[in-house]
Amino acid sequence: MLELTLDRRFKGFxxxxxxxxxxxxxxxxGPSGAGKSLTLLAIAGLIRPTFGxxxxxxxxxxxxxxxxxxxxxxxRVGLVFQEYALFPHKTxxxxxxxxxxxxxxxxxxxxxxxxxxxxxxxxxxxxxxxHQLSGGQRQRVALGRALIGHPEILLLxxxxxxxxxxxxxxxxxxxxxxLADYKGTILLVTHNxxxxxxxxxxxxxxxxxxxxxxxxxxxxxxxxxxxxxxxHTGAKNIxxxxxxxDPDGTWDxxxxxxxxxxxxxxxxxxxxxxxxxxxxDVRLVWSDRAERRHNLLRGRIxxxxxxxxxxxxxVSLVDGSDRGKYDLEIQVRSRLYDLMALHVGKEVWLSxxxxxxxxxxxxx
Amino acid sequence: MTHxxxxxxxxxxxxxxxxxVAALLLGTPIAWxxxxxxxxxxxxxxxxxxxxLILPPTVTGYYLLLxxxxxxxxxxxxxxxLNIGLIFTWKAAVLASTIAALPLFIKAAQGAFEGVDRxxxxxxxxxxxxxxxxxxxxxxxxxxxxLAGSILAFARAMGEFxxxxxxxxxxxxxxxTLALAIYDAVQANQPQAANAMSILATATVxxxxxxxxxxxxxxx
Numbered sequence: 001m002l003e004l005t006l007d008r009r010f011k012g013f014x015x016x017x018x019x020x021x022x023x024x025x026x027x028x029x030g031p032s033g034a035g036k037s038l039t040l041l042a043i044a045g046l047i048r049p050t051f052g053x054x055x056x057x058x059x060x061x062x063x064x065x066x067x068x069x070x071x072x073x074x075x076r077v078g079l080v081f082q083e084y085a086l087f088p089h090k091t092x093x094x095x096x097x098x099x100x101x102x103x104x105x106x107x108x109x110x111x112x113x114x115x116x117x118x119x120x121x122x123x124x125x126x127x128x129x130x131h132q133l134s135g136g137q138r139q140r141v142a143l144g145r146a147l148i149g150h151p152e153i154l155l156l157x158x159x160x161x162x163x164x165x166x167x168x169x170x171x172x173x174x175x176x177x178x179l180a181d182y183k184g185t186i187l188l189v190t191h192n193x194x195x196x197x198x199x200x201x202x203x204x205x206x207x208x209x210x211x212x213x214x215x216x217x218x219x220x221x222x223x224x225x226x227x228x229x230x231x232h233t234g235a236k237n238i239x240x241x242x243x244x245x246d247p248d249g250t251w252d253x254x255x256x257x258x259x260x261x262x263x264x265x266x267x268x269x270x271x272x273x274x275x276x277x278x279x280x281d282v283r284l285v286w287s288d289r290a291e292r293r294h295n296l297l298r299g300r301i302x303x304x305x306x307x308x309x310x311x312x313x314x315v316s317l318v319d320g321s322d323r324g325k326y327d328l329e330i331q332v333r334s335r336l337y338d339l340m341a342l343h344v345g346k347e348v349w350l351s352x353x354x355x356x357x358x359x360x361x362x363x364x
Numbered sequence: 365m366t367h368x369x370x371x372x373x374x375x376x377x378x379x380x381x382x383x384x385v386a387a388l389l390l391g392t393p394i395a396w397x398x399x400x401x402x403x404x405x406x407x408x409x410x411x412x413x414x415x416x417l418i419l420p421p422t423v424t425g426y427y428l429l430l431x432x433x434x435x436x437x438x439x440x441x442x443x444x445x446l447n448i449g450l451i452f453t454w455k456a457a458v459l460a461s462t463i464a465a466l467p468l469f470i471k472a473a474q475g476a477f478e479g480v481d482r483x484x485x486x487x488x489x490x491x492x493x494x495x496x497x498x499x500x501x502x503x504x505x506x507x508x509x510x511l512a513g514s515i516l517a518f519a520r521a522m523g524e525f526x527x528x529x530x531x532x533x534x535x536x537x538x539x540x541t542l543a544l545a546i547y548d549a550v551q552a553n554q555p556q557a558a559n560a561m562s563i564l565a566t567a568t569v570x571x572x573x574x575x576x577x578x579x580x581x582x583x584x
Contacts (some may be wrong), residue, residue: 018494020572041486044490045489045490046486046489046490069492071489071494072486072489072490073489073490073491073492073493075490077490078490079486079490080485081483081487082483083483085481085483085484085487086484086487087487087488087501088482088484088505089504089505098488098491098492098500099491100491102492143492145487147491149491204490
């Protein structure tokens with residue numbers, strides 16, 4: 001379990017992270033420069049926050065108020081650096097044994113190194129130096145080095161960014177298998193949302209030094225709380241409308257003259273509201289089935305982008321007020337694109353499903 | 365003849381070796397501080413360190429003379445308090461060579477420390493206390509640069525002339541190093557002695573460089 005509140009000012013950057021995660025795999029996701037790596041360094045004790053506390057499994061490793069500040073090697077934290085930071089002058093065995101505490105007797109240390117080499121499937125590379133290894137092997141050594149001392153929390157800083165795209169998929173799977181037996185907390189830093197989703201059960205979105213939203217991966221992906229979270233999770237259609245009450249008591253959002261029904265009625269505030277829908281959630285509707293759909297709109301494709309397996313369609317509403325820009329970005333499978341014989345200039349029926357429209361609270 | 369040749373050479377080797385060791389012991393912590401710490405006085409320290417490199421050796425020597433001479437602040441303290449006479453002894457020559465060699469050593473060692481990837485040190489610190497990381501990670505990774513600095517320091521100390529002349533003089537058999545002996549030989553119109561000693565000096569330095577070059581082959 002990890003609980004932290006951090007505050008530190010750098011030149012032109014203010015880190016104000018707040019995080020609470022259990023014994024699970026959590027991802028800290030955000031763009032580069034968001035403060036992800038700084039947060040990891042602070043947890044490991046390599047930078048010192050000005051204010052705040054860090055607790056690992058009910059052990060306070062840092063508290064600005066009481067002056068507690070455990071040295072990095074006393075925190076029982078395993079940190080895997082982005083480019084692995086292996087010791088270039090030590091062999092694979094040497095890298096692993098360095099990570100063991102000094103009070104581990106030599107014969108036990110040897111056993112644990114051997115065990116780890118076996119787990120990493122690097123037995124025949126024990127006497128190799130890091131520069132003689134492949135990227136994937138280096139990653140395994142770095143992981144083994146971080147795990148061999150039985151840390152209570154494992155921190156992974158962009159574990160796949162130093163690897164070729166082609167082997168990332170395999171190594172991601174491999175990493176998950178190796179971590180299956182690990183019982184502690186794992187915090188993974190990534191700027192790739194898909195990677196965060198694939199690896200972690202909880203995702204925390206961070207930007208500008210602040211955690212914007214933490215929650216289950218589905219929750220974060222499909223229910224962004226604020227505009228900035230929506231932007232970071234790829235909900236490209238961020239729209240602005242006015243909430244008004246229907247005669248039957250439910251709320252509608254009026255957007256470009258259309259009354260849109262939404263599911264999450266509870267969070268509506270009267271007046272101007274922002275809401276969003278993901279490009280892949282907008283439905284294209286066959287014209288003969290149009291009446292049965294909610295939130296039906298008529299639009300024209302003004303621009304398209306073929307991406308091989310799918311298409312991005314940029315659609316402008318057909319309501320007489322053609323503004324020369326697109327109103328909605330839609331992602332469709334190439335198969336559907338062909339079936340419906342879509343092309344630029346074609347008019348289509350669109351539906352915005354009730355459960356896919358999300359209201360956004362204003363950012364702080 | 366051999367005696368007049370060998371005596372300055374041996375003295376030079378002794379003084380340069382001691383000066384190199386002194387520069388290594390003094391310079392390594394300073395170089396590390398310059399490379400790693402972010403204290404406010406860093407820029408000033410960095411400037412002070414390079415002063416002997418820029419000043420004419422005679423000026424540096426003159427300042428030292430004022431400082432460690434019999435009436436100088438440090439000289440008086442040493443002489444009255446510890447009964448150590450420094451000026452015009454071989455110890456003064458070691459001091460002169462150390463001062464001359466220190467900037468070269470520090471610059472080389474600072475570069476070596478800066479060349480060590482900070483994240484590798486950080487990785488070490490998550491496993492072991494900072495001092496152990498310094499000894500088992502940082503120094504082993506920086507040692508080639510430190511060695512290069514030591515060679516530079518030794519070469520500079522072997523060639524030291526101006527500062528030595530100012531504070532140690534050129535007393536044959538006591539403070540007359542090879543560089544000073546060559547100068548004196550030329551002054552005294554003894555070209556054979558000057559030739560012999562020059563060749564000796566060149567050969568010695570070349571030999572040392574080759575030996576060190578062999579020692580510093582790395583395996584990673």
